Amino acid sequence: MGSALMDAIPPRGAPTLIAIGGDHAGLPLKRAIADALNAEGYQLLDFGTNEASSVDYPDFAHLVSAAVGGGPARFGVLVCGSGIGMAIAANRHPHIRCAVLHDTTEARLTRAHNDANIAAFGARLIGPEVALDALRVFLSTPYEGGRHDRRLAKLAPPPVQGSTDS
Amino acid sequence: MGSALMDAIPPRGAPTLIAIGGDHAGLPLKRAIADALNAEGYQLLDFGTNEASSVDYPDFAHLVSAAVGGGPARFGVLVCGSGIGMAIAANRHPHIRCAVLHDTTEARLTRAHNDANIAAFGARLIGPEVALDALRVFLSTPYEGGRHDRRLAKLAPPPVQGSTDS
Numbered sequence: 195m196g197s198a199l200m201d202a203i204p205p206r207g208a209p210t211l212i213a214i215g216g217d218h219a220g221l222p223l224k225r226a227i228a229d230a231l232n233a234e235g236y237q238l239l240d241f242g243t244n245e246a247s248s249v250d251y252p253d254f255a256h257l258v259s260a261a262v263g264g265g266p267a268r269f270g271v272l273v274c275g276s277g278i279g280m281a282i283a284a285n286r287h288p289h290i291r292c293a294v295l296h297d298t299t300e301a302r303l304t305r306a307h308n309d310a311n312i313a314a315f316g317a318r319l320i321g322p323e324v325a326l327d328a329l330r331v332f333l334s335t336p337y338e339g340g341r342h343d344r345r346l347a348k349l350a351p352p353p354v355q356g357s358t359d360s
Numbered sequence: 361m362g363s364a365l366m367d368a369i370p371p372r373g374a375p376t377l378i379a380i381g382g383d384h385a386g387l388p389l390k391r392a393i394a395d396a397l398n399a400e401g402y403q404l405l406d407f408g409t410n411e412a413s414s415v416d417y418p419d420f421a422h423l424v425s426a427a428v429g430g431g432p433a434r435f436g437v438l439v440c441g442s443g444i445g446m447a448i449a450a451n452r453h454p455h456i457r458c459a460v461l462h463d464t465t466e467a468r469l470t471r472a473h474n475d476a477n478i479a480a481f482g483a484r485l486i487g488p489e490v491a492l493d494a495l496r497v498f499l500s501t502p503y504e505g506g507r508h509d510r511r512l513a514k515l516a517p518p519p520v521q522g523s524t525d526s
Contacts, residue, residue, distance in 0.1 A: 248507075250510060250511045250514055251511060252511055252514035252515050253514065256514075256517055256518055259517070260517075275469065275473070276466060276469045276470065276473070278459045278460075278466065278469070278470045278473075278474055278476070279470075279473065279474050279511065279515075281447070281451070282451050282457050282458070282459075282474060282476075282515055283514070283515045283517075285447070285448050285451035285452065286451065286452070286454070286515060286516055286517050287517055288452070291448050292448070293444045293447075293448075293460075294444075294459075294460060296462055299485065300442060300444065300482075300485070303441065303442045303444070303484075304442065304444045304445075307441070307442070307444075307445065308444055308445050308448060310444070310448075316466075318469075319465065319466070341414075344416060345416045345417060345418055345445065348416055348418035348419065348422075348449070349418050349445075349448055349449045349452060350452055351422055351425070351426075351449075351452050351453055352422055
């Protein structure tokens with residue numbers, strides 16, 4: 195957003211760069227998504243895991259979030275068993291807005307209203323065709339702006355917490 | 361978690377305290393959930409909105425998150441159009457683990473694996489019976505601990521961000 199980091203963003207006409215990562219439970223769906231995105235002309239930054247052995251999902255959420263929030267990637271994709279743990283970890287990053295996607299409706303709404311920049315998926319909950327349809331809508335839906343700008347500006351906790359009557 | 365704030369938690373045998381909040385889009389579902397929880401013996405802290413006029417969902421996410429993360433409530437419930445914006449704002453709080461729930465499976469998994477303490481719902485995406493079934497499972501499923509403890513300890517971003525090859 196106007197910072198020196200813009201230098202790292204590919205020039206116009208270059209393929210959209212997408213950071214992708216997942217844990218062991220997410221591996222089959224992550225592979226299916228990566229294959230489809232590659233075939234559709236996206237450029238991928240793959241942070242793994244690419245092995246079946248057990249790993250900790252937040253490690254991958256943080257790598258992808260760093261690549262998207264201030265890093266070179268325009269969007270991120272995270273895959274674990276439910277998508278939920280990934281989204282919690284990703285949303286700890288101030289510049290990330292991560293949604294767990296189950297369908298094209300959520301994909302459309304979260305891009306249009308939340309300007310989401312990472313899509314999370316639960317490999318134990320949805321199949322690859324549903325995930326890919328949702329992801330395609332996610333990648334192609336513009337943010338609406340307008341009244342939503344004011345709400346996005348409030349996503350960070352207010353300075354004084356714990357007071358409910360201020 | 362062992363702090364002086366434990367003093368604010370109701371004594372054993374007292375009704376479980378649940379903080380609830382939503383925006384204008386979430387109001388019908390929030391009312392249905394509040395009515396059901398009251399009927400089932402829970403004690404509610406209702407942060408609104410209770411009017412149909414347009415409000416900003418993060419305001420309510422932060423109030424509920426403050427009541428749950430270090431506040432008196434054991435769990436929180438957030439309702440907006442999709443649940444997604446609420447969950448992003450809630451998960452900005454270090455002590456909150458908020459999941460958007462669509463069904464009982466997600467409710468079970470996020471309590472068992474993520475020790476989630478706030479459930480978010482999308483009033484434009486699911487109906488009250490589905491939401492209430494999910495919420496009942498959420499409120500009654502214990503956290504599994506074990507290997508998940510290590511992952512929850514990693515939910516916060518690591519101190520050095522922006523480096524993807526460390």
